[in-house]
Amino acid sequence: MIPRQVCLYSIVIGFVWLAGCNNSPEAITPQTMPVTESVYASGKIKSRQQYQVYSKVSGILQKIYTPEGTAVKRGDILFTLEKDNASIATENARLASATADFATNAGKLKEAKRAIDLAVRKLQQDSILLQRQQNLWRQGIGSKIELEQKELAYESSKLGVTNARLQYEDLERQLKLAAGQSRNNLQIARITEADFTIRSEADGTVLKINKEPGELVNSANPIAIIGAGDFIIELIIDELDITKITKGQTVIVRMDSYASSVYEAVITFINPMMDERSRSFTAEAVFTKAPPTLFANLTVEASIVIRTKNNALTIPRSYLVNDSSVMLEDGSLQKVSTGLMDYNLAEITAGLKAETKIIKPTP
Numbered sequence: 001m002i003p004r005q006v007c008l009y010s011i012v013i014g015f016v017w018l019a020g021c022n023n024s025p026e027a028i029t030p031q032t033m034p035v036t037e038s039v040y041a042s043g044k045i046k047s048r049q050q051y052q053v054y055s056k057v058s059g060i061l062q063k064i065y066t067p068e069g070t071a072v073k074r075g076d077i078l079f080t081l082e083k084d085n086a087s088i089a090t091e092n093a094r095l096a097s098a099t100a101d102f103a104t105n106a107g108k109l110k111e112a113k114r115a116i117d118l119a120v121r122k123l124q125q126d127s128i129l130l131q132r133q134q135n136l137w138r139q140g141i142g143s144k145i146e147l148e149q150k151e152l153a154y155e156s157s158k159l160g161v162t163n164a165r166l167q168y169e170d171l172e173r174q175l176k177l178a179a180g181q182s183r184n185n186l187q188i189a190r191i192t193e194a195d196f197t198i199r200s201e202a203d204g205t206v207l208k209i210n211k212e213p214g215e216l217v218n219s220a221n222p223i224a225i226i227g228a229g230d231f232i233i234e235l236i237i238d239e240l241d242i243t244k245i246t247k248g249q250t251v252i253v254r255m256d257s258y259a260s261s262v263y264e265a266v267i268t269f270i271n272p273m274m275d276e277r278s279r280s281f282t283a284e285a286v287f288t289k290a291p292p293t294l295f296a297n298l299t300v301e302a303s304i305v306i307r308t309k310n311n312a313l314t315i316p317r318s319y320l321v322n323d324s325s326v327m328l329e330d331g332s333l334q335k336v337s338t339g340l341m342d343y344n345l346a347e348i349t350a351g352l353k354a355e356t357k358i359i360k361p362t363p
Helices: 004-022 084-100 106-138 144-194
Strands: 031-047 051-053 059-064 077-081 197-199 204-209 224-227 231-238 250-255 258-270 280-289 299-316 325-328 333-335 337-341 345-350
Touching (some): 031 250
Antiparallel strands (some): 077 197, 258 280
16 A cells, blocks of 8 residues: 555645646648738927027017917017017117118218318309419419419419318218118117017918926027928838838837827938937838827827738747747757847748747747
């Protein structure tokens, strides 16, 4: 008779062996099915003509004219900044322009013109006196000194006419220069003052406002975002994958807002400039099958379809060892060649037959 302790030990050993058999890896065979190679990309929804609104000047936000969701036209006022100092500067420039206006200073030119007329009349008078003195000198009347004095007076009058004309031309240039500069300064002041009123650059809808009245606004940070046109998808693609992407490729889109649905889009634009900080590229896609409602900045996850094969010999990707081998039933490794891959499946192009059983490698 077998002792009871031995029987219990045998039963325990048998149970362990059975459990070990039950925990053995399940063997599978490759299956023929469609497989698609794709590239992952993340992104967001945005308006086709979406742009950020910046202020050209720094200042305190005074008033918001268009709340979020408001439709605006090109040229509509969006915001105003406090501009007391700019208004004062504009008024000062206007006063300076009025003072320096060429027409206002026409009297100065008239005076200069009268000075020319007087100099010409003096020259004419001195010319007559010189001729008389010369006639007397030829008749032997008068002294040499008197003749020289008349000649000197005549030459002095000639120089006086020249100087008067030069002074007139110089004054005219100065007045024109001052008038032009003051007009330019006034125009600059008015432009600067106008910069404190921020207008829409295009037709669209105010999607987001980043500031509140009383907050500081500058040219470095956007005040608002305005969008117009249809919604598009902006995708971020890693530099390792960008060479696989071309216009016209199909994009499978998933969004948290529509977690149970999948939508289709197509690549329409690829930005050739890489973002050096993120080492990535941006691309745009448009929906061919869109959800009923879209909002700007909804996040998306996308699979960009590179290639598809309908009848491929496939295995679960998790059954690959280093993407180059599979484990047979007896635990040995078999080299294989792979083709298309997605997140779940891998195509086997060589090294494995349809009836060969394989097991999942242990982690």
